[in-house]
Amino acid sequence: MVLCEIKNLRKTYPSFTLSGLSFQLNAGRIVGFIGRNGAGKTTTIKSMLGLVHPDGGEIDYFGLPFSRNEKQIKQRIGYSTGAVNYYPKRKIKDIVSVTRMFFDTWNEEAYQEYLSLFALDENKMPSELSEGMRVKFNLLLALSHKSEILILDEPTSGLDPFSRDELLDIFAELKKRGVSILFSTHITSDIEKCADDILYIRDGKLVASYPQEDFRKNCCEAGESIEEAILQMERGANI
Amino acid sequence: MIRLLKKEMKLAASPLSYLFIAFGLMAFVPGYPILVSAFFLCLGLFQSFQAAREANDITYTALLPVAKADVVRAKYLFCGFIQLCYFVLTAAVTLIRMTALSEAEVYRSNPLMNANLVYLGFVLLILGLFQSIFVGGFFKTAYRFARPFVMFIVAAFLVVGLGETLFHIPGMAALNAFGFAHIGLQICALLLGATMYFALTLISIQRAIRNFERIDL
Numbered sequence: 001m002v003l004c005e006i007k008n009l010r011k012t013y014p015s016f017t018l019s020g021l022s023f024q025l026n027a028g029r030i031v032g033f034i035g036r037n038g039a040g041k042t043t044t045i046k047s048m049l050g051l052v053h054p055d056g057g058e059i060d061y062f063g064l065p066f067s068r069n070e071k072q073i074k075q076r077i078g079y080s081t082g083a084v085n086y087y088p089k090r091k092i093k094d095i096v097s098v099t100r101m102f103f104d105t106w107n108e109e110a111y112q113e114y115l116s117l118f119a120l121d122e123n124k125m126p127s128e129l130s131e132g133m134r135v136k137f138n139l140l141l142a143l144s145h146k147s148e149i150l151i152l153d154e155p156t157s158g159l160d161p162f163s164r165d166e167l168l169d170i171f172a173e174l175k176k177r178g179v180s181i182l183f184s185t186h187i188t189s190d191i192e193k194c195a196d197d198i199l200y201i202r203d204g205k206l207v208a209s210y211p212q213e214d215f216r217k218n219c220c221e222a223g224e225s226i227e228e229a230i231l232q233m234e235r236g237a238n239i
Numbered sequence: 240m241i242r243l244l245k246k247e248m249k250l251a252a253s254p255l256s257y258l259f260i261a262f263g264l265m266a267f268v269p270g271y272p273i274l275v276s277a278f279f280l281c282l283g284l285f286q287s288f289q290a291a292r293e294a295n296d297i298t299y300t301a302l303l304p305v306a307k308a309d310v311v312r313a314k315y316l317f318c319g320f321i322q323l324c325y326f327v328l329t330a331a332v333t334l335i336r337m338t339a340l341s342e343a344e345v346y347r348s349n350p351l352m353n354a355n356l357v358y359l360g361f362v363l364l365i366l367g368l369f370q371s372i373f374v375g376g377f378f379k380t381a382y383r384f385a386r387p388f389v390m391f392i393v394a395a396f397l398v399v400g401l402g403e404t405l406f407h408i409p410g411m412a413a414l415n416a417f418g419f420a421h422i423g424l425q426i427c428a429l430l431l432g433a434t435m436y437f438a439l440t441l442i443s444i445q446r447a448i449r450n451f452e453r454i455d456l
Contacts, residue, residue: 051301051456074304086299087250095299098249101242102303141302 001027002063003149003180004048009057011043018043018204020057025149025182030175032195033184036234040204041184042081045153049079061149075104078142080135081153088127092120092137096144103145111144118170132163139170143179150174152183156190168194188227200230207233243305243313244320250299251291256321259283263328266336266354269345273352274399277365280325281391284318284369288377288384297381301456308448311378315444318374322366326359333359341418352403353415356425360432361402367432367439368394378447381454 004025011018018040025031035041046052048059050070059066061073087095100106115122118136126134135155142150156164164187171181171194185191191198191212198215200208208219212226220229260283265276291297300310336354340346352358372394376387406415413421414428 046456049301050307053453053455071304071306074302079302081298086295088294090250090294094249098246099303101245102305 003027003061004182005058005060006044006048007058007060009044009047009059010055011047011052012055013043016040016043016204018047018054021201021206023199023206023209025180026197027180028175028178029180029196030171030194031180031182031197031199032191033182033199033201034186034188034191034230035184035201036186039201041186041201042153043204044201045079045151045182045184048151049074049077075145076147077149077151078139078145078147079151079153080138080142080155085134086126089125091123091125093122095126096122096141099141100144105146106144107146108144110146111140114140114143130163131158132160132167135159135163135167136170143174147179150179150181150183152181154184154186156183156185156187164190165193188225188230192226198226200233202234240309240312240316243300243309244316246300246303247287247313247317251287251294251296252317253283253286253290255286256283260321260325260328263325264332266329266332266358269349270351272399272403273354273358274361274365274402276329277325277362278392278395278399280322281366281369281373281395284321285373285384285388287317288314288373292382292384297456307452311447311451312444314378315370315374315440315447318370319440322369326362326366329362330359337418347417352406353417355416355418356422357414357416357428358402360428360430361398363429363432363436365395365398367436368398370436371439371443375443375447375450378451378454381451381456 002024006024007022009018009021016038021040021044033041033044043052047054047057048066050066061069061077064073066073096111100108100111118133118140120129120133120137120140126137129137138155139150156167159167168190171183174181183190195212197211198208199206200215200219208215210218215226219233220226224232259280262276262279262283265271265279266273297310333354333356336343336346337356346353352361369391373384373387373391376390377384406412413424416422416425419425
């Protein structure tokens with residue numbers, strides 16, 4: 001089942017153009033959105049959430065156009081730009097007490113469960129948390145209102161290898177619980193570890209969009225890893 | 240909208256915004272340009288905008304299932320709420336000065352503006368200018384506020400200067416009436432101030448919503 005569909009998404013800045021991106025996010029899948037810094041990942045994700053105004057294209061969630069159903073759709077999706085970077089000097093419990101007011105589907109049981117799973121202390125402030133813990137706090141907020149889709153912009157950036165690995169395990173666990181995830185990254189090993197589908201973007205254009213196995217078949221030469229294949233494609237583009 | 244107002248009060252507001260409501264009591268101070276208290280209140284509100292920007296309040300709010308227009312309205316609502324608290328306080332002080340203290344020598348010999356309904360009209364004009372110039376200016380970018388605040392300071396002090404000089408002009412001394420003298424004129428001035436406040440605020444909200452809708456966050 002298609003949960004999110006992007007058609008011909010376009011956005012032009014003076015020095016960058018996102019050219020007609022189209023892709024889908026299917027139920028129960030983890031989609032890795034990969035590309036080097038400045039390739040257009042964040043612009044795409046922000047456009048998907050109405051934070052950036054696309055010049056053209058369609059963005060639908062659950063079969064509904066985002067532009068006309070923003071409030072309703074945001075009740076069902078979770079979004080994070082890496083680690084929590086807001087209200088660094090407010091206690092987690094204060095931020096949560098405000099956040100829960102806005103979500104009709106807020107589930108206190110799920111909140112307590114993820115709080116315990118992520119080993120977060122409600123009395124701490126975001127400024128007292130490590131980068132990895134702040135990513136988890138963002139996930140906690142998204143999951144406590146039963147998000148069906150998580151859209152995460154570079155959630156593993158800035159994390160140490162152990163925290164990254166732990167986070168990717170959490171993604172796998174969330175997938176088992178029926179949550180679909182789209183996450184952007186420039187770290188290819190993250191994609192290899194947990195993505196079912198791969199979207200590869202370069203200079204604002206979607207270069208490849210395949211399930212991981214098909215990506216390997218179509219883009220990797222024999223014995224070549226995804227990282228090596230992407231590096232080859234990037235080098236090829238720069239010649 | 241009420242939930243967004245609660246969010247403003249619990250997470251985004253600086254404690255100074257609440258504390259500076261007490262400047263409403265400055266209307267008791269003799270020999271001081273009491274209109275400046277309205278500017279001080281706005282300084283407290285400015286602190287909230289500064290604190291909210293540093294705390295990435297807009298990023299957080301954008302994650303919530305709310306319309307962008309409501310984000311703008313909530314900021315105005317918060318400012319309006321704080322301004323209302325201040326106005327009620329300074330209006331109460333003004334009423335005390337107009338009644339129980341209307342004959343007090345310390346105020347009778349005061350060369351500066353008297354606390355009466357004209358004063359309250361000027362207060363409302365300054366608060367309306369804050370909504371229009373500062374808050375409206377902030378929502379052009381949702382992060383730059385130095386220029387709108389400097390522009391507001393200039394406008395606010397021009398109004399303070401106007402309030403302090405107008406009644407010295409021959410024939411306009413009635414503007415500085417004591418107690419209920421020239422009450423018709425006083426009420427007119429208050430109503431004019433209130434009209435200016437609501438007009439400036441409502442026009443500014445519409446403009447800010449349009450500007451904020453266009454911003455890429």
